[in-house]
Amino acid sequence: MPLHQYHFNASISSSSSTFLAPPSAFASSSRTQNFSLPLRNSEICRCVATPQEAKTPTGASLLPVSPSFFSSSAIMYLRIAYKTSVSRNANIGKLQAGYLFPEVARRRNAHKEKYPDAQVISLGIGDTTEPIPDVITSSMSKHIFQKCQALSTLEGYSGYGAEQGEKSLRAAIRSTFYADLGINDDDIFVSDGAKCDISRLQVVFGSDVTMAVQDPSYPAYVDSSVIMGQTGQFQKDVEKYANIEYMNCTPVNGFFPDLSKSARTDIIFFCSPNNPTGAAATREQLTRLVQFAKDNGSIIVYDSAYAMYMSDDNPRSIFEIPGAREVAIETSSFSKYAGFTGVRLGWTVVPKELLFSDGFPVARDFNRVVCTCFNGASNIAQAGGLACLSPEGLKAMREVIGFYKENTEIIVDTFNSLGFKVYGGRNAPYVWVHFPGRSSWEVFAEILEKTHVVTTPGSGFGPGGEGFVRVSAFGHRANVLEACKRFRQLYK
Numbered sequence: 001m002p003l004h005q006y007h008f009n010a011s012i013s014s015s016s017s018t019f020l021a022p023p024s025a026f027a028s029s030s031r032t033q034n035f036s037l038p039l040r041n042s043e044i045c046r047c048v049a050t051p052q053e054a055k056t057p058t059g060a061s062l063l064p065v066s067p068s069f070f071s072s073s074a075i076m077y078l079r080i081a082y083k084t085s086v087s088r089n090a091n092i093g094k095l096q097a098g099y100l101f102p103e104v105a106r107r108r109n110a111h112k113e114k115y116p117d118a119q120v121i122s123l124g125i126g127d128t129t130e131p132i133p134d135v136i137t138s139s140m141s142k143h144i145f146q147k148c149q150a151l152s153t154l155e156g157y158s159g160y161g162a163e164q165g166e167k168s169l170r171a172a173i174r175s176t177f178y179a180d181l182g183i184n185d186d187d188i189f190v191s192d193g194a195k196c197d198i199s200r201l202q203v204v205f206g207s208d209v210t211m212a213v214q215d216p217s218y219p220a221y222v223d224s225s226v227i228m229g230q231t232g233q234f235q236k237d238v239e240k241y242a243n244i245e246y247m248n249c250t251p252v253n254g255f256f257p258d259l260s261k262s263a264r265t266d267i268i269f270f271c272s273p274n275n276p277t278g279a280a281a282t283r284e285q286l287t288r289l290v291q292f293a294k295d296n297g298s299i300i301v302y303d304s305a306y307a308m309y310m311s312d313d314n315p316r317s318i319f320e321i322p323g324a325r326e327v328a329i330e331t332s333s334f335s336k337y338a339g340f341t342g343v344r345l346g347w348t349v350v351p352k353e354l355l356f357s358d359g360f361p362v363a364r365d366f367n368r369v370v371c372t373c374f375n376g377a378s379n380i381a382q383a384g385g386l387a388c389l390s391p392e393g394l395k396a397m398r399e400v401i402g403f404y405k406e407n408t409e410i411i412v413d414t415f416n417s418l419g420f421k422v423y424g425g426r427n428a429p430y431v432w433v434h435f436p437g438r439s440s441w442e443v444f445a446e447i448l449e450k451t452h453v454v455t456t457p458g459s460g461f462g463p464g465g466e467g468f469v470r471v472s473a474f475g476h477r478a479n480v481l482e483a484c485k486r487f488r489q490l491y492k
């Protein structure tokens with residue numbers, strides 16, 4: 001019988017104290033119940049970053065499992081009935097905790113359980129909240145209707161599309177975002193999102209490269225690097241993985257790293273406008289970054305997922321910088337432009353001029369990985385992408401972005417009026433609030449406990465984020481206003 005058809009006989013216990021901490025006195029202090037579930041092995045482990053086996057008083061092994069699987073905030077433990085002989089990937093074992101945003105969600109759920117009547121407002125994980133503009137969804141519906149009609153006929157049926165994306169969409173992305181920047185349609189690979197492409201790029205680079213990130217940074221860069229085996233162990237004293245160059249980005253250096261102090265690495269992940277700090281690099285700073293990469297023979301992976309949020313006259317693409325095509329890849333997304341976080345559509349630009357040390361084009365290896373690990377974005381999502389890039393779609397996207405930018409102003413004004421130092425916001429949907437001398441998780445917990453508002457602790461983005469909290473502008477207006485009212489009450 002295949003493994004997924006087994007019913008695991010499990011004893012279940014919960015611990016809501018410390019994330020993934022095994023229960024110390026299992027029998028006496030924890031709720032227990034017997035149950036039988038049709039679980040797949042993969043589901044048991046999916047969200048567990050560092051499973052630590054616990055023991056029952058009789059010595060039986062217990063495995064911590066995803067709380068979200070049980071729709072509960074508590075950590076659950078399954079009695080292990082059977083183990084395979086396959087060793088766990090040691091690189092995944094290096095990861096410290098759950099991916100940041102599931103952990104924030106877990107704490108939000110725990111809070112909701114604790115205060116079932118509270119109106120919890122989420123300005124935390126940075127998911128979009130406003131409806132996808134009608135001009136885009138109508139086009140998608142039309143496409144689905146036509147496609148479905150065709151798919152049910154012999155003549156109209158089609159299966160896989162081009163792994164790299166539909167020609168018309170690649171052309172529309174180029175002409176909308178890269179006109180006059182020397183990028184060709186076939187340099188653009190349409191995907192199911194920037195996060196997925198970040199991991200595919202890591203597969204292209206392999207485990208032998210060194211990498212640098214802005215500190216703080218979007219967690220997918222570091223976590224995918226750890227999973228690929230590019231790093232050493234996590235060093236608890238400095239809160240960093242060995243073998244990653246953390247390029248400190250703070251108010252002191254204007255959130256742009258001091259490149260004279262940055263060690264050479266093969267790969268440099270750089271995000272502008274930045275998640276989480278909201279900082280956007282200037283033309284002059286990006287020119288220095290490109291020169292730094294060129295001097296060191298490095299490749300920049302430039303994440304422009306928030307470029308359309310830019311108000312200042314900073315580059316929206318790394319390819320606005322002369323010479324960037326020889327040293328940079330750019331990844332981007334429809335997620336935060338069109339509310340496509342669930343639809344899933346993004347793209348990555350790999351110029352033909354970008355070569356490995358042996359002269360082999362990076363684009364050809366990326367193409368190879370895309371064809372092996374991915375089979376192209378859904379044609380329905382791509383129809384939505386095309387609609388986004390029509391004149392009406394672009395106008396509608398700008399309106400939604402404008403709405404979130406107004407939210408940003410409300411949040412910035414609130415914290416400014418309370419005397420906090422506030423960064424970001426102007427070029428990104430994130431507000432980076434400084435709480436000097438305080439732990440980010442402590443401030444996150446204080447805000448959640450006292451205002452029922454979920455934010456994101458800055459230290460979750462790297463040690464450079466300690467002492468900051470990120471407040472996302474993705475929220476309904478009424479919720480943002482209510483959250484700000486509560487912030488004013490808490491910090492008046």
Ligand SMILES: Cc1ncc(COP(=O)(O)O)c(C=O)c1O
Pocket residue numbers: 126192193194195196218271275303305332333334335341345346
């Ligand atoms: C900087 C950055 N890059 C990439 C992503 C992921 O984008 P996608 O939804 O296209 O995977 C996010 C999402 O929050 C992000 O903040």
